[in-house]
Amino acid sequence: QIAREIVAMGVRPVVVVYDEKEDLDLSQFPSGVEKVERADLMSAQEKLADTKGVSALIYVQTCAAEKRRRRKRGQFPDPDRRVFINTDVCEGCGDCGVQSNCVSIVPVETELGRKRAIDQSSCNKDFSCLKGFCPSFVTLEGATLKKAATQALDLPDLPDPALPAITGTHNVVITGVGGTGVVTVGAVMAQAAQIDGKGAGMMEMAGLAQKGGAVHIHLRLANRPGDISAVRVAVGEADAVIGGDLVVTAGAKTVGLMTTGRTGAVVNSHEIITGAFTQNTEFRLPVKDLQVSLEARLRDGLTMFDASELSRLLLGDSIYSNMMVLGGAWQMGLIPLSGDAIREAIRLNKAAVEGNLRAFEIGRWAALHPDEAARVIAPADTASLPADPVAYREARLVEYQGKRLARRFRKLVDGIEDKPLREAVAKGYFKLLAYKDEYEVARLHLATEAKARETFEGDFVMKFHLAPPIMTGKDSQGRPKKREFGPWMMSGFRMLAKMKGLRGTPFDPFGYSSERKMERSLIKQFEGDMQEVLPKLTSATRDPILELAMLPLSIRGYGPVKEANERAAAKRREELLAAIASGGTPTRMAAQ
Template identity: 35%
Template sequence: MRGATPAKRPVPATRDFDLDAAVTALAPPVPTKNHSSPSDILLVGIGGTGVVTAAGLIAQAARLDGNGVRTLNFTGFAQKGGEVLSHVRFCSDETALHQARIAQGEADFVLVADIVAGVSEKVLTVFSSERTRCIANLHESQTGPMLRNPDIRIGSNRLIDLLTSRSQRIDMIDAGQLAEALVGDREQANILLLGFSWQLGALPLTLLSIQQALDGLGRYASIARVAFQWGRLAAAIPAQIHDLLGQSTGSRAEDLASLISSRRDFLIAYQDASYAQRYVERVEKIRNAAQALGDTSLTEVVAKNLFKLMAYKDEYEVARLHVETDFLASISDRFDGKTKFRFHFSPPLIAPKDRRTGERGKIAFGPWIIPVLRLLARGKFLRGTVFDLLGRQAERRAERQMLAEYEQHVDWIARILTAERLPLCRSLTALPEQIRGFGHVKLRSLNKVSTRRRELLQQIESSLRNEVPDTRPEFSRGRDAPEKEKKLIGQRP
């Protein structure tokens, strides 16, 4: 995007909502602590998200209420997205504040703006399961190891369980999502968290003092007040807020039936109804086999990974996603000003090699390419046929070969599945999760998956050796694999 700036506006559903009236109707909270003894509050998050600003607002509001205040900020490498801790202690009797740092197990309230940062050892030491109130933002930030190893998973449920076990009470909210939808600015997430916390009684401060502290933000005061008000409503009337945004307050987990249905619908748009039906029938085949063992996890793994292989992102699909969805319109809605699109593609034959890597590089195209994309998107019926010239690339042939193998593996697993083989079969069918990237990056990824697949097939085969003849798909049998597969996926021993 050129000549544009990010737009900061809430979703349309909030335009007719009387925010001031809704907030005025709220009952004031009952603070969980008075000022006769020190209030110990810790805010934790990552750099650049306003944690220190939020801590400063709490400290300023406490001073306006007539309290003595002590603060201590640990920013470390915060400027690079590192961990930030802000200790805020206040009391009507300033002589009771002997230090600024919260002692071990002495936190009254911990505001976790990022759950990854919130479970570090230096944070958990101030918790007490008999004393500490915790409010956690469900946002998960990427860590350094995650950038280096994409297979790392945060495991947010485990982090939440850990915070819950250390807290006297915990409340959770996706503040970033709500701030973006309700306020139009994700950067107001921590101010929204303050409103949420205050309405739940976790901040023993007067509303007037908080409002005066927000006024001190200068040109940001107006939007901060709005974020604080929405935070209060999110705490007091969460069901109405979710209804306003068209969200469900139930479990966010996608059930198996809707998972399969959504992917079937996608494949219809991707190719056609018969292609989607091929997906459904193969998933049902494995589902019937797994249900006999009382298992649903294998079906879910197959449903996700078979879809991934069937919906490989070739030139036709890239074009379709650009011009036959709301992609361009949604991008335009997120920016203000006169926008100009620039598309960076790596078309075969004409794309030059990158001087640094020696691999195929990219070419920038102007808006004139959009009609070409529309024409290319309509050519999806050529996919996989003898007239598919684009499909003759090594990457496209490897993708089709991988899909054919996977489908035969699924059919084979449906015949030989037992409770003992279930873990191995689940690992085998989950391998496509490790396939990432495009072009030469994807081909290298396929080679790694191919090695691991051989290992798993050998283990499954050993469990079958004394039971049934070798029924494994022919081109999965190590040295006997066809020569064309060796050339596409990589040489095998």
């Protein structure tokens, strides 16, 4: 209807950009209206920007948070398709996040650096991450998530807390991120207030409602509905804060609602990924600073535990974390509602009732016994790193090419006595030696199904998203066009993996590309640099030499992404060599 009205006004051109996964009848649009898939949104915008006069672009796509709600109710198409990332193929370049701006792409820390994975519980299946220029992405058709294995936990008898008295109104602020059930917690509390015969006024959203966006719920509880004159909690008036997300809770907007001595808070300490990670590949939350900010304002009124990890380990899904935090807040005497009323409100909500009831009780226990809760989580937080990073990389090089390449690696590394420097050189040198060419990507993808079956089950079909150099064509950004390849590609991978002996020889058909030439030249350059700078090691030159050794770790990605990172690294290399030559001029350390 909107398109018809715009056309009737004489506006030309009119472009409809649509998500091809929507249940949309394109024939209903008036003639003359151009239809463009969402993947080509940028080119459509550029075209209209160059058009004189008035033009119109109509974007048709259901809100991501609304998609999830409707899918849970069976009211929206749910593609029988999942995205999976083989972390061995992934370079951790972050281009998938840049292209999709999706917070369901999460970091995975490995011995070979920070990689990427898909948070399947929050993925909205818009598949925009596939635009990232990377061969590690695989789509699985017919796959279902395995039910996560959970730990058993026998809860002790927990004492009921002394509930706070309500004087006028009791003001509660609930924080979190969009799409994680923050609004549900507020609704449960408002329903519980009604069951208890109390009044409740709730502002469901204060801020921008979006998947992964900051959400604040303002809730006033009173003995009588008439005692509530305004719903929004004013500066310094919060009596209780239920913090479902550390970043939002420690933000100035929330801290400003707190008052020392009056406000009590229970906060989820889990490091939930923010939108900044999609643009900054090495972004890390300033967790300590956030905690200090809350401690400074709340002092003894602050209780923290990792509700997300407890939910995952004990209930099989982090979606229960907010209900867990509510349980903790109630147990700490911050909520003037009876436990029976809260439990009945959970039942009336009719959403994952048993899980939410269990989460409420676990949250009570975790708030009372944070040290015990931390011990439950501790094994999952202990990274299984190899005892010797150098030996680990040597073994990987044997698998990659053979013992000859491993000996080359050892020849450079073994002569370094300074242990941190030795490991830095090993990491940088390995990154260059084990460049992921067509043979290596093929070899690593032979294990993709086994890796995928750690998360999924069912008789699924794998499809690969690649940009083979033998195929021409550019995408809307002028980069080599990615194409989808069916399960038959596994035969091609097996053949390519067997051909790795051709790597670096005159018979290597892929070795003549500019990318492969660049990779080989970087190896020789690094060897020359290390031979030049290692004899110059002093206390003054140590930092720039360490950074130079680790610099190859920043040359990540494939194709145009890797080339751009190499250019940035080349500039930094010149600065570091100059600093070392001058005797160790102070230099910033690159984040690795």
